[in-house]
Amino acid sequence: MFGFQNEFNVLGQTVVITGGSDGMGKAVALELSAKGANVVVVARTVSKLVTAVDEMKANAQNTFKQKFLYISADLTDPVECERVIAEVTTWNSGAAPDIVWCCAGFSSPGYFVDVPIQDHRQQMDTIYWTAANTAHATLRNWLEPVAPSGQMKTPRRHLIFTCSTLAFVPIAGYSPYSPAKAAIRSLSDTLSQEIEMYNGAYSQRHRSDAPAADVKIHTIFPMGILSPGFDNEQKIKPELTKRLEEADKPQTPSEVAEISIRALERGEYLITTNLVGSIMKGTALGPSPKNSIVRDTMLSWLSNLVFLQVIPDLRNKAFAWGKQNGIPGSSPAS
Ligand SMILES: NC(=O)C1=CN([C@@H]2O[C@H](COP(=O)(O)OP(=O)(O)OC[C@H]3O[C@@H](n4cnc5c(N)ncnc54)[C@H](OP(=O)(O)O)[C@@H]3O)[C@@H](O)[C@H]2O)C=CC1
Numbered sequence: 378m379f380g381f382q383n384e385f386n387v388l389g390q391t392v393v394i395t396g397g398s399d400g401m402g403k404a405v406a407l408e409l410s411a412k413g414a415n416v417v418v419v420a421r422t423v424s425k426l427v428t429a430v431d432e433m434k435a436n437a438q439n440t441f442k443q444k445f446l447y448i449s450a451d452l453t454d455p456v457e458c459e460r461v462i463a464e465v466t467t468w469n470s471g472a473a474p475d476i477v478w479c480c481a482g483f484s485s486p487g488y489f490v491d492v493p494i495q496d497h498r499q500q501m502d503t504i505y506w507t508a509a510n511t512a513h514a515t516l517r518n519w520l521e522p523v524a525p526s527g528q529m530k531t532p533r534r535h536l537i538f539t540c541s542t543l544a545f546v547p548i549a550g551y552s553p554y555s556p557a558k559a560a561i562r563s564l565s566d567t568l569s570q571e572i573e574m575y576n577g578a579y580s581q582r583h584r585s586d587a588p589a590a591d592v593k594i595h596t597i598f599p600m601g602i603l604s605p606g607f608d609n610e611q612k613i614k615p616e617l618t619k620r621l622e623e624a625d626k627p628q629t630p631s632e633v634a635e636i637s638i639r640a641l642e643r644g645e646y647l648i649t650t651n652l653v654g655s656i657m658k659g660t661a662l663g664p665s666p667k668n669s670i671v672r673d674t675m676l677s678w679l680s681n682l683v684f685l686q687v688i689p690d691l692r693n694k695a696f697a698w699g700k701q702n703g704i705p706g707s708s709p710a711s
């Protein structure tokens with residue numbers, strides 16, 4: 378297309394998708410398979426992984442050229458993440474993956490004091506540590522200095538995190554989950570700066586050892602996704618939380634995958650998937666690198682005005698809820 382340079386061409390690339398056996402991760406896997414990528418899906422449950430591989434094969438652009446693999450691993454364990462990268466590299470004829478997309482994780486909502494403290498820690502393991510472990514194993518591999526003769530021909534790699542708009546805006550009932558997503562956002566912002574040192578060294582690769590490729594970091598911030606994980610969280614979600622997130626109209630996994638991939642193709646860094654999500658991002662953009670200085674600055678001015686009203690409104694709704702219903706387990710005021 379005229380004037381459009383695809384910043385995320387996956388044809389013939391090797392992609393690892395954690396959490397690729399369900400929900401958004403599986404939708405991403407299917408879409409990238411249709412675009413001609415070799416895809417490795419990683420999650421714990423083998424039966425779901427087998428199904429995902431079958432579906433990717435059926436969806437492939439070229440069944441003869443593309444390869445698919447699944448690896449069962451619990452990514453809360455950093456040793457497992459290193460095994461995943463090593464196995465993928467062996468399978469990929471000795472070359473590291475070109476793209477790693479962290480999608481693993483699920484939400485277990487509840488009020489802060491009602492959720493046992495070890496469950497809060499477990500959410501941090503499931504959300505933050507699966508992503509940080511994967512990023513650590515991946516970047517250690519990608520950023521290893523190699524001699525000029527070992528440099529890649531298609532010199533760009535992508536590390537993608539999947540966060541949530543809850544990293545931008547607080548909603549009561551998500552305290553086990555939102556802090557872990559906010560930590561991912563902070564990791565992403567920090568890495569997006571740190572990676573520039575390596576990319577700078579890469580730009581001088583003809584002179585000295587440098588990483589084998591340029592690396593770009595991206596983070597996706599979906600709103601609700603109609604996934605199996607979402608069905609589970611709805612069963613335990615406090616009624617107040619459902620009420621406070623009424624402005625959210627959940628999207629299907631394939632919608633979210635498609636919108637995210639299109640934004641990656643435009644080269645965006647922090648990616649939202651609909652208008653309410655963009656407004657939530659706008660109010661919290663702060664020091665994060667921008668996709669477009671003009672558009673993001675206008676967006677944050679607008680969002681900050683909107684949120685002058687939104688935050689007190691959310692707090693008032695919580696207060697009114699308690700006034701009406703009491704705290705969970707108590708008998709309501711009559
Ligand atoms: N659903 C929603 O409303 C929203 C979700 N998100 C985020 O988007 C991402 C995808 O969510 P969703 O589509 O709901 O996903 P699902 O809950 O439907 O699927 C989660 C995937 O992660 C895998 N997984 C979970 N824990 C681990 C682990 N310890 N090690 C390896 N794999 C693991 C699961 O497989 P298995 O259990 O077999 O390991 C599965 O493949 C998540 O990061 C989620 O937090 C963000 C905003 C909204």
Ligand SMILES: CCCCCCCCCCCCCCCC(=O)[C@@H](N)CO
Binds near residue numbers: 542600601622624656
């Ligand atoms: C005009 C602008 C008004 C903005 C109002 C703000 C409303 C907040 C909506 C909260 C939506 C939360 C979606 C994230 C879901 C998620 O990550 C979990 N389902 C975990 O899986």
